[in-house]
Amino acid sequence: MTEKMIDFQTDPSRYRHWRVEYDGPVATLYMDVDEDGGLFEGYQLKLNSYDLGVDIELSDIIQRMRFEHPEVKVVVMRSGKDNVFCAGANIRMLGGAAHSHKVNFCKFTNETRNTYEAAEADSGQKYIAAIKGSCAGGGYELALACNYIMLTDDSTSSVALPEVPLLAVLPGTGGLTRVTDKRQMRRDRADVFCAMEEGIRGKRAKEWKLVDEVVPNSRFDETVAERAREFAAASPRPDDATGIALTPLKREIGADAVTYSTVEVELDRKGRKATITVKGPEGDAPGDMEAFVAQGAEAWMLRAARELDDAILHLRLNEMELGLWVIRTEGDPAQVVAHEALLLANRDHWLANEVLQLWKRMLKRVDVTSRSLVALVEHGSCFAGALAELLFAVDRSYMMEDEFEGDNRPMATVTLSESNFGQYPMGNGLSRIATRFIGDEASVEAARATIGEVLEAEAADELGLVTYILDDIDWEDEIRIFMEERASFSPDALTGMEANLRFAGPETMETRIFGRLTAWQNWIFNRPNAVGPDGALQRYGSGVRGDYNLERV
């Protein structure tokens, strides 16, 4: 199922499954999935069920909503079909998909849900789910990620998480986590709810905290509109801002390379690694936000984040055997700091905020990527501010020490900015540095004291900002041996090890989704009770039930 290249770039002219109506501060987002518009052959997207293609469009819409429509304060998500809100992920697609595709699909859909869920806190854009018709499984998970859920009381419409009884899998797109952590449903009731096929409707849905409001059917549209207006009035977003266009990325996909304007990805299939090089700004930072707005999607901070984001998604889905990502940078660290500084100084400007939030999301994608990540801090690199954050996202980092023979690039350095101390938190709510030095406040403070200083290898090593510093004599060999060794380990064990080590510190709803929920789901996705020839997923639709191995593991 992954032969075909999956492209995460799209635009409104190409949407097949969603449409948006803009009306001043309120946008209405209609899910109206084209049955015959599946990303792959072999299934039809009936009853507003979705596959990765549907989610790629949704992801594009919420991104554009933030950048192109700053005037939108409330987004109403509803169905364009009668009698059904959304039936969830398409079962035949799941039944036919390779394990790896299922895992990647779930990860991306989770990231998309997290993105619009956070839109209210991050930028005052609030999502309302307006549910008419049945809303089951992934459909209810779409609603759960909204900030407010309204359900019509027509004695038929219901919300449900029927995965366990019906499909022998979990509501894995945040469902199990959000009913308890976000909706604060009592766990015994959640147990009842998640074990029933038919779901809950009407007043009990409200009583059990599954929805925020149950509305008489005849007054549904009116009440949704009223709520949207109220929320819009309460939003801190500006009234008068004009958006910027997210123009198509400049991207060339070759046989062994993917080239963007600021990002270069080299594919080494034999060595099973991808080398991602981020190039720093070509020129000076814009003088003020007005100049930044004028640059729009061309501004380096925005362009680099969008390109890196696309590169990560491209590699995740289309290059699954490249198990090691080598992350490099090239450029002037002072310029990176300067470009970032403009945004940090203007955090309350809507666009500055959006760009910083995009960096936050993109860096979170790095955190949950199932690849071994290594950063090479070479001469001529620019690991500064936002780019230095990459150093703390990777599993290991190697830094060049002293001069290398025949290498006249500027000396390898690391530069921290204030952003490294909370601007781009991880899913656990902490900065990457705080997570790195969990329980060791002194090291965090020592690092903080160097903000703005250009740190060469020895200083960076002393502060614990890199794993190893290596001189000319050792560099090449050490790196080669590390890479060869990494390539020899089991990809599964590495994924598990890395995902555990990356997230020291407290649990949050987000880490529970990516850690606990997805890990269990991925385990179930490998078990015969779900995916075996006689498992529930395979048999779904045949009329014959799954034949379960009854041993509890």
Place this chain on the structure above:
Amino acid sequence: MLDVINVSYDTQIPNNVGLSSDKKVLKALEKWHPGYIDWWNKLIPQNFQESLVYLRTAVSVDPKGWAKFDYVKMPEYRWGVLLAPQVEDRRIPCGEHAGEPAWQEVPGEYRNMLKRLIVIQGDTEPASVEQQRLLALMAPSLYDMRNLFQVNVEEGRHLWAMVYLLHKYFGRDGREEADDLLRRQSGSEEAPRMLGAFNEETPDWLSFFMFTYFTDRDGKMQLESLAQSGFDPLSRTCRFMLTEEAHHMFVGETGVGRTIQRTCEVMKENGIEDPCDTDRIRALGVIDLPLIQKKLNLHYTLSLDLFGQEVSTNAANAFNAGIKGRYQEIRLTDDHKLTGDTYTVWDIVDGKVVQKEVPALTAINMRLRDDYTRDAAGGVGRWNKIIEKAGIDFELKLPHEAFHRKIGVFADKLIDPEGRFITGAEYDEGMKEWLPSHADGDYIQSLMKPVYEPGKYASWIAPPKVGIDNKPGDFEYVKLHMA
């Protein structure tokens, strides 16, 4: 008037389920009953509620008791809870449990599936009464009015039957569902009935006859398949309901037949040979045969939609679980499991309507629909006999199942009644011939003048050959209360 507070459930509610000693169900029914009576009282115009109607009441399931005729005011009708007698050592007839003893209690693993099926069936019963609530105001005779009310009270009893199952076997959830059966209303914006066809109004008597012929027959087929359920109480309930359903279809078939009869007679009396000479025929106050064909097309295709998608997971699950069988399952001679079997269904391939083989399990709906079509063709043949006997050159036909569909692979496709793909222009043009227009509706409506005199009939319909309960032609089937 029924005293709702002090109902004696053994005398006022005929039943063979030991209602008076079943504390749990009694408690639930006592709560539900007032809402039901309220629903009924608000539904049908007051003067009809006060009228005495010559109705058949089922007081027990033995041959002597299931058809007691007498005058009764509808709100005082004795809606009973009657199950067909238990068959000794009945077995689950199909699916993975085929051959095991039939369930007398709800199997936990199929509880939801069963509940859903019962609720969907239950939802259609009161829905049709709602759809037909104003028809008595334009009844073509007291005989027809009585038949309408008979159908109505029996649909009410069918609702009781489903509510009994919900109360008896589904605990709190079942009680809530039973309440919601009264909360939903046909055509309501607030809480519509579950199936689309049951939210359309029945605007005139020809529609009513077509509805009872075609749509009640869908109900019959659903009941037939539930009568084969491995859940014995459901099977027994449905078996008894089928005896009543047969009368509803009789009302439909003879109603359409008498309409055709009258049209043919009037054409002959006036020397009209061409059945399509619409203007002349309509000037004589009868319904032309082409219009009857259009109504047939409409109601038949709407009813086909009630069978759902061509390939259905729910139907497959229900069959395999032994919850719902095929039409006359126990008379079929295969292994009753269908593993590996295929069934031929219609589909669209490369822009053509073609037949293809699919796993038989997932085609359960289609198989039932094919049985339905065969069943429905019978009456059409008898209608054609009437036309033939009159010597008029016209034949009524069931359209192709791909025509005018809203559900399944043919939904909203441009296909003619022969099952051929056609252009948009051809479709628009053809629709004038194929489905009733608003003008046709106006014409039928203009005929809908009430006739309340015993033994008299409206201009457009012939009297029945035999009376109900063998009563003479001028029998007063309804003693109207005129306030």
